[in-house]
Amino acid sequence: MAQFRTCPDTGLYFHKSAESLIKANAVAAAVALLVAGLLGLLVVLTRWQAVHLLPADQFYMALTAHGIDALIFWIIFFEMAVLYVASSVLLRCRLATPAWGWVQFLLMLVGAVMTNVAIFQGSSSVMMTSYVPMQAAPHFYLGLILFAVGALIGCFIFFGTLVVAKQEKSYEGSIPLVTFGAVTAAIIAVFTIASGAIILIPTFLWSIGYIAHIDAEMYRVVWWGMGHSSQQINVAAHVAIWYLIAGLVFGARPMSEKVSRGAYLLYILFLQLACAHHILVDPGISAEWKVFNTSYAMYLAVLASMIHGLTVPGSIEVAQRGKGFNNGLFEWLRKAPWENPVFSSMFISLVTFGFLGGITGVVMGTEQINLIIHNTIYVPAHFHATVVTGTTMAFMAVTYFLIPVLFRRQMILPGLAKLQPYIFGGGMTILVLFMLGAGTLGVSRRHWDMDFTGAALGFDYPGMAYTLMGIGAFGGVIGVIGGGIFLLITVGSLVFGKKLEPSAGLLQSFGFPLAASCYTDKRPETLPRAAPLPAGHHTSSFEAPGTFVLALVLLVTFVVYYFINWKYLASVWQLS
Amino acid sequence: MTSFMPPADRIWWKVPVGREEIVWILIALTWCLIMFFMMPYWHIYGKQNLSNEAYQTTPAKFGAKVQEGIDQYKTGEEAGVPIIHPPAGSDVYMLGRLWQWWPILELEKDKTYRLHLSSMDWQHGFSVQPININMQVVPGYEMVLTVTPDQSGEYGVVCNEYCGIGHHTMVGKIYVKE
């Protein structure tokens, strides 16, 4: 018999088995974030040429582990929690096959530990991409394979839960928009994991000697089917979290279900084609393939992101105006709860993802422009804007929300929590902006020494490149401090936070269910449809003029920056 | 509170869409199409495009062509690396290996060359600095760049694809003479 408890503050229902799995995955994610953050500190302190902390071998080891722990383990563990929240919690439904949920968790845990062990043994400093024919230890690949199998099980549990919810009629009508966003993320995850299986299983067999040769170009194309798509899961997931938080904090309703879901459909159809961003200066692939895939078939996934970029803040504006914040264009935004980290973290995520991550991603994913950017430090600058200030800050926002609701603990250090999103977001934004600049000056990514110590033939970067890298690294240090504060507050709250129910003990914070008395066998009430739209909805006037102005600012920035880069491209040697 | 509740209407697809969303979608779609057509436009009118000409090869086969070029056009040496001065318009061969770009090229300004690149071992990144031209160099594949250097000077060829512990020492040279 499935048991549920109700959150007395939010009215959300938690299925007992799902609740434990969400906690376990979220805690594992936090551990991965801790490891990734510490390694990130070592990486920035080495790339800060004046500090140059680690020797070369340790730097490449730390960078490999940083990439995998942050981009794969932190994010996908957390996404498992998101999938379970979006299905079981939001649909008021029991989680399908919770026992398989524990298989998911354990496989991912064993895989993550195994790959980290392989890296720290020192024989697998191959970077996250592990491009063949450079070879890692067999358990490096095996760990990733086990982790991926676990994640695939998680996706199927998610789809299974949707089926159960529909059959048991736990909700009326269509699934909520947030859950639809999670469906998008899970679909992209299935393609991601399939690509990973196609390439990592043969590579594992090659590492133990069963296969003689893996074609290096074939590896690149299929590996990026996993490597890039894994980050597209994040886009779908963090946009869903933006919508969720707009609803939680402001009671915002989507401006149009049709538009928002249509935008997600564009993600489902086209977002994953952009794996081609990594193949634009590779040998022998035709311009037709490159242009079609790199542009998500005519930039239709970019269109989708631009739509979400309007409708998420637009829905907040409509809700705020409904509460009377109607003065001028921006009173709704000025009077937003900027001291609430759930909101501020989400809003910084939205803005930095659009202005920094989104624009730079489209620019460097332009077929010809890529040749002035490929493998420079511009690339990590771009994806720190998408996955750190974008995805990670959205996940941080929802974690702040979950501490009292899911973990039943009051948050400690509320004063510090108000500042944390600004410290983390500010530091990482500095890192991103200055690394973008250094990349424009040609500074290489994944490179231990921009002085080229010991090289027979040298090259001198301009002094400005050193300055930009130094300031960027300084921003990175601030970012790591902000990340440390986040972990201090969240993990600290789980251990020391005031218990919101007598049963919320230490073990309960790490996956154990609350006291039996909290749960009942009674099925939750059917999730009703949202309240009807108010009369006069969508009249002829603009509902969210402030947001529209902000969207135009984004567009102008985008257009100007895009053409600046064409101009820059036109200044390099002629190639044909 | 509706973003996490089912849509209010049973048939939400037919609920009219607000005007600013329609206007924004049209603006954004226009911009997306402009960006899309910039790429074919540049193929026709731009001067920086990749031909994507490439061949399957082997390290032995490619290495032999590089050696042939050195034997024919060698003019000197710098730090143990041969310098070649191939004729304008010719096929020029350069290889990447742990941890060298081989040989050093001496090219003439405003002349066009067919530059062939491949790797002898792992993947490398051909990054010409400070002009900032970056290509992926993949073992087993020979990439042909038709390149016209239009500024003279001394250029570094930095390896910008991680290739092991000596990656940071992998620097080559291209000289462009007036």
Add this chain to the structure above:
Amino acid sequence: MTETSKKPGEDQEERIPAMQSLLDNPFLLLFIGVAMPTVFYIVWGIMEIVTIPVAP
């Protein structure tokens, strides 16, 4: 939060539009979401690689 928005019987008879049915069907979406990149990115990409000519 109240119960359903429309009065019973008002639009219960109206057929769900095709696009809404598609968006309400996660397994159909899963199929097209995996098929699109598999065909255009992976299969087409692999064909590009295997048709690269051998060096003379």
